[in-house]
Amino acid sequence: MMFNPVDIILSFVLLSVLFSFGADRVLTLIKLVGFQGVVVSIIPFFIGDHMSTGGTVFTLATLVIRGVIIPLSIFVAIRKGAIRRVVEPIVGYHASILCGLAVIIGTTYLSGRLDIGSVSGFKLLEPTAIALLATGMFLLMARRNAIAMVIGYIMMENGIYLVGSGLSVSTRHIVEFGILLDVLAGVMIMMIMAVILRNIKQTFDDVDTALLRTLKD
Template sequence: MINFLEVILVLILLTVLLSLGSTRLVALVRIMALQGVLVSLTPLLLKGHGLASLGAVAFYVAMLAIKGVLIPAMLIRAVKSVSIQREIEPFVGYHASILMGLIFLLSAVFMTNSLHLSLPEGRALILICAVTTMATGLFLMLARKKAITQVIGYLMLENGIYLIGNALSQHHSLYIVEFGVLLDLLVAVMVMGIILTNINHAFDDVDTTLLGQLKD
């Protein structure tokens, strides 16, 4: 029998590596949409989770809509409004970035296996996947010049944290609280999008190297 959970986790790792190698912003946003959907589906495939109540159904539908449609749509709009289609302009090259991703993955495996953490049965793979996703998110924020890739890096970091919080932890009874976290994420991306548009108006570009006036 196919283990759907492992398939999804491998697909998430694939989106992580793809995002490191992608040269076009629109493609990067699409990869993030796919990753959002995959991450939202993960808890459904775990033992003991599932669509137990009406609240749970509403929550997962809302999460799929926000992570898979709403946030990517806002990002695409931001990309269009600042009229940058290609050129992510890396500080670290694409090939080196993919190599970094593989290094993150190996270190995550090594860390999970060597720490002997007290984890529930069969959840080690989720931890590996989550740590790799978080590390890559932080790396993307540092290694790319365009301000919008920093927003994407932040989203990826959040996806990784979500994997830890929702899939790894068994406290999943309070959907209202998780919805609050999701709402914060949505508003954060909205606020960042608005600032991005303003940066583009003020500087005629969204290059983070332009943002260096304030210092001591």
């Protein structure tokens, strides 16, 4: 049986995916998303034939933003914003882990049938990417804590990046970087709101997104 470094690291990502289904603390989720960010960012170094200087710079910048800046900003936001640390699940932890298993099995099955046209030879690339997308979606839908939802969104972004790194499109660095900067801007604004203005807390008294229901006309 042949192993390559890409599949080995991606198997760690899959484990972290499973872990994030069961995580009950926002802090754990931040660590997990930071880990995924770092791993996902270094993948292009292993699968590309050769990296151009520009590509290397972009990839390193991505690594810093994904692995350090975004998790740190969220961390600062929950520290200063005095936001609750529990993810407040809608779907319970055991059921979530079961969902996580189903997601991994489902994506493995699905990726075999999809024809994404990616770099061949890496068995786990597509399943991991789709699993990250699905996990992000799951966190968005099944967690009440706004920060947990933000993390779900960033996790989806990681998945999109992973799909993109498998494709060999010439301008993808720029496009990916653009999306990343959008996400960064969103997270930074959230941090500024939480730290300087403390608005989330003041306005809503809570970050429970189920309370948004009251805005319905």
